[in-house]
Amino acid sequence: MSIVTGSSARRMGLFFASLTGIYALSSTLLEQFCEERLDWQGLVAGSVAGLAAASIMPSSNISLYLAWKLIELVYLKSAEENLVPSFSHAPALLYALSTGLMLYVAIVEPHNLRPQYLKFLDEISGHMVRQINRYPLDILGLHSSRTFPDFFPLHLDRRFVSKQFLETVLIWV
Numbered sequence: 001m002s003i004v005t006g007s008s009a010r011r012m013g014l015f016f017a018s019l020t021g022i023y024a025l026s027s028t029l030l031e032q033f034c035e036e037r038l039d040w041q042g043l044v045a046g047s048v049a050g051l052a053a054a055s056i057m058p059s060s061n062i063s064l065y066l067a068w069k070l071i072e073l074v075y076l077k078s079a080e081e082n083l084v085p086s087f088s089h090a091p092a093l094l095y096a097l098s099t100g101l102m103l104y105v106a107i108v109e110p111h112n113l114r115p116q117y118l119k120f121l122d123e124i125s126g127h128m129v130r131q132i133n134r135y136p137l138d139i140l141g142l143h144s145s146r147t148f149p150d151f152f153p154l155h156l157d158r159r160f161v162s163k164q165f166l167e168t169v170l171i172w173v
Helices: 007-034 039-056 060-080 090-108 115-124 163-172
Strands: none
Touching (some): 007 039, 090 115
């Protein structure tokens, strides 16, 4: 029962109520002020509601989701009006780019990822993300091994490791 009546549930309810309430109020005020309904009024009302609601529920997860949905809607509306080029496979391309970026960050700078994202990427890769030798990247000042400091490739299969790697990289560590 505390899930429904707890303070986080009340804050979430207050967040969504204020988001819709402030949007409706500012949209109505803009409509009355301009004496007609214009397309830009929704953008202004949504921005005002988003900023006001963000002060009530400053959850970065919800804020990021809403921001990306806004960007998606602006792109779709702009493509509908032929202001920007339309791609038939745009969602797949966006997914591929964002997944590639997340995996890059998981390998090179895992300390800059949220722990939930890093855990998810590690689990879907069969725990291979944690088995990457990041110590050579530390030389570049990236602090890549900070997240997984206990891992070091002790049992390297020499069939899959070059002589150059053994002579250069393993000497550094």
